[in-house]
Amino acid sequence: KNEVEQSPQNLTAQEGEFITINCSYSVGISALHWLQQHPGGGIVSLFMLSSGKKKHGRLIATINIQEKHSSLHITASHPRDSAVYICAVSYSGGGADGLTFGKGTHLIIQP
């Protein structure tokens, strides 16, 4: 079964730093999702990508289909960005069949 690998598992950085979280997968997908989960909270979808690059505010997500790799970048990081960031993929049906999740990256931004 396809695995979704994320790195790093834990990341602590200072406010203002540029953050990169990586995700790799082993077989073809229909889409890759970046999700955010706050402690004790639900999950929020940040991006859904099938190719290229997307930007929303200080967040940027890229995907390289040939290399089966995606990155999530946070520019000018802020303590409120502290959360678990999860990479997930969907296979058939464009994602209607649900997601396969990576283990997440626990990000802490210190003031």
Added chain:
Amino acid sequence: DAMVIQNPRYQVTQFGKPVTLSCSQTLNHNVMYWYQQKSSQAPKLLFHYYDKDFNNEADTPDNFQSRRPNTSFCFLDIRSPGLGDAAMYLCATSRARGLLYEQYFGPGTRLTVT
């Protein structure tokens, strides 16, 4: 605001005592999912409904059942909870955006089994 609602947020049940978790949505999405997330682990898909069509993951225990009486509601029934079933249960919905399905998650129900 349109959203995915889960009740209760916290549920305590006894070993072996049936429990039902509920999920409702005001998004009118045709697909609904149940995920199980154990402590420090990634969420794992249990099953999903595409409209009324039920799809069970191969490794979902028989102890877990689901019902979707209408578009808005979906229930997760655990017939005889064991200690290993303690987890966060996440409900999600999705609809097609072009060829892809974007997922919307509820806040989760944290289940404790005593």
